[in-house]
Amino acid sequence: MKFSELGLSDSLLSAISSSGFEEATPIQAETIPMVLNGEDVIGQAQTGTGKTAAFALPILQHLDFNNPNVQALIISPTRELAIQTQEEVYRLGKDEKAKVQVVYGGADIRRQINSLKSHPQIIVGTPGRILDHISRHTLKLEHVKTLVLDEADEMLNMGFLDDIESIIKQTPSDRQTLLFSATMPPQIKRVGVQFMKDPHQVKIKAKELTTDLIDQYYVRVKEYEKFDTMTRFFDVQDPEVTIVFCRTKRRVDEVSKGLEARGYNAAGLHGDLTQARRTQIMNEFKQGKVDILVATDVAARGIDISGVTHVYNYDIPQDPDGYVHRVGRTGRAGKHGVSITFTTPNEMDYLHEIEKLTKVRMLPLKPPTEQEAFVGQLNNAESDIGELIKRTNTEKYEKMADKLLDEYEATDLVAALLNDVTRDYVKVKITPERPLSRRHHGSGGRRNSNNHRGGGHWNNRRNDDRNSSRNRNRRSNGGNRDHKRKDDRHSNSKHRFTIKNK
Numbered sequence: 001m002k003f004s005e006l007g008l009s010d011s012l013l014s015a016i017s018s019s020g021f022e023e024a025t026p027i028q029a030e031t032i033p034m035v036l037n038g039e040d041v042i043g044q045a046q047t048g049t050g051k052t053a054a055f056a057l058p059i060l061q062h063l064d065f066n067n068p069n070v071q072a073l074i075i076s077p078t079r080e081l082a083i084q085t086q087e088e089v090y091r092l093g094k095d096e097k098a099k100v101q102v103v104y105g106g107a108d109i110r111r112q113i114n115s116l117k118s119h120p121q122i123i124v125g126t127p128g129r130i131l132d133h134i135s136r137h138t139l140k141l142e143h144v145k146t147l148v149l150d151e152a153d154e155m156l157n158m159g160f161l162d163d164i165e166s167i168i169k170q171t172p173s174d175r176q177t178l179l180f181s182a183t184m185p186p187q188i189k190r191v192g193v194q195f196m197k198d199p200h201q202v203k204i205k206a207k208e209l210t211t212d213l214i215d216q217y218y219v220r221v222k223e224y225e226k227f228d229t230m231t232r233f234f235d236v237q238d239p240e241v242t243i244v245f246c247r248t249k250r251r252v253d254e255v256s257k258g259l260e261a262r263g264y265n266a267a268g269l270h271g272d273l274t275q276a277r278r279t280q281i282m283n284e285f286k287q288g289k290v291d292i293l294v295a296t297d298v299a300a301r302g303i304d305i306s307g308v309t310h311v312y313n314y315d316i317p318q319d320p321d322g323y324v325h326r327v328g329r330t331g332r333a334g335k336h337g338v339s340i341t342f343t344t345p346n347e348m349d350y351l352h353e354i355e356k357l358t359k360v361r362m363l364p365l366k367p368p369t370e371q372e373a374f375v376g377q378l379n380n381a382e383s384d385i386g387e388l389i390k391r392t393n394t395e396k397y398e399k400m401a402d403k404l405l406d407e408y409e410a411t412d413l414v415a416a417l418l419n420d421v422t423r424d425y426v427k428v429k430i431t432p433e434r435p436l437s438r439r440h441h442g443s444g445g446r447r448n449s450n451n452h453r454g455g456g457h458w459n460n461r462r463n464d465d466r467n468s469s470r471n472r473n474r475r476s477n478g479g480n481r482d483h484k485r486k487d488d489r490h491s492n493s494k495h496r497f498t499i500k501n502k
């Protein structure tokens with residue numbers, strides 16, 4: 001459906017067309033008119049189908065630009081998502097000069113307080129920091145017309161619920177309330193409905209919960225073989241923009257360091273890092289300076305990084321909904337993606353539980369052998385060579401090249417260079433984690449993921465918002481990854497021909 005049929009203003013239509021959106025997605029087509037009509041809506045649609053714009057556009061349309069009060073509040077489960085949402089709302093409302101501010105933990109509160117004094121009309125934030133501002137009286141919500149719980153099932157899950165209730169109490173009872181997510185278990189929806197008035201439930205019917213743009217695979221692997229198996233997949237598949245999800249922060253640290261030791265361009269992201277570091281890593285990943293983001297579930301929800309080609313679940317998620325969100329970081333906005341889930345023999349039941357939810361059979365993949373990985377590396381080197389030759393100022397090296405060709409056989413020379421660019425096999429030891437227990441799975445608690453062992457997603461979320469680091473907020477400039485990616489990759493990857501001699 002055309003955006004122009006949805007009752008949106010001309011200036012929003014022009015912002016939409018500047019964003020390159022041609023047609024409204026089904027969730028946008030169905031919910032935008034309802035939200036414009038002031039109704040409460042529960043919107044559920046697959047990951048990457050434009051739910052942010054579905055609530056952002058009507059909010060912007062309803063904004064009274066002469067009213068200096070906060071008129072809309074959007075609550076996000078993670079700082080990264082809050083930042084991203086603020087950017088999207090700001091971009092869509094820029095022509096109308098909508099004032100949109102983000103507040104989240106770990107960033108300098110005094111700066112936030114100063115910015116709040118300039119009367120933002122839309123606030124995007126994480127629950128802990130929103131509450132902090134409420135208690136300091138630096139954020140007043142009594143004029144809020146629209147409240148959005150983005151990733152609503154996560155926000156209404158036990159860990160966040162108290163905070164959300166406290167925030168909602170600060171808003172007028174006649175507000176409009178919107179809940180959006182790709183997943184919405186019935187018991188969580190029931191909690192949400194309590195905060196709403198006769199909500200319309202819009203569920204975009206899809207055969208599957210995950211988009212068919214993602215090819216989903218699994219690999220049965222022993223715990224101690226995971227790391228080597230994954231790097232062999234990297235060598236064979238040569239993934240371009242990759243997220244690796246791990247169950248714990250320790251895992252993220254070990255896996256990201258292990259990947260770096262083997263010459264991959266990787267960085268770890270989790271809730272124990274300072275906010276400045278988190279922001280820096282996200283920006284580097286967006287800009288293509290980091291190829292592989294290794295993360296806890298802190299990066300599982302909502303994060304929209306254009307062109308993520310592969311998601312690897314180093315550890316299978318405990319919660320099937322969590323799987324949907326993790327793999328949903330790829331296959332977004334019409335693009336194709338691949339997900340691979342490593343599953344230890346004990347965890348096969350979890351895999352089946354996920355398949356039951358998504359109604360998609362993951363296809364089994366055989367781990368590549370060491371030899372196949374080596375061949376993969378050589379193939380990657382071969383495909384890089386043409387590009388490298390194009391970029392090399394031959395004249396500069398001609399004399400030495402001729403000298404070497406006089407001294408050595410051409411084949412020996414090239415073989416030696418290939419030897420240099422293929423990865424050294426550095427032994428990496430990852431601390432084993434106990435596989436997920438069968439008992440938990442047997443209890444059938446699909447959503448009760450708050451008790452994760454080992455600092456899984458709930459722990460990360462709390463730290464996410466409550467980590468009181470005083471580091472300053474350096475926000476992403478939303479760099480365009482697509483255009484820069486290939487070149488940046490070459491100029492950053494240590495083990496590519498291109499880099500080697502620079």
Ligand SMILES: Nc1ncnc2c1ncn2[C@@H]1O[C@H](COP(=O)(O)OP(=O)(O)OP(=O)(O)O)[C@@H](O)[C@H]1O
Binds near residue numbers: 020022
């Ligand atoms: N109508 C549209 N046409 C093309 N692209 C769009 C459209 N609407 C949104 N997008 C783009 O699609 C991408 C995914 O959108 P968004 O992040 O809102 O997805 P989502 O449904 O909220 O996903 P998730 O469930 O993972 O949070 C974004 O880059 C967004 O700019």
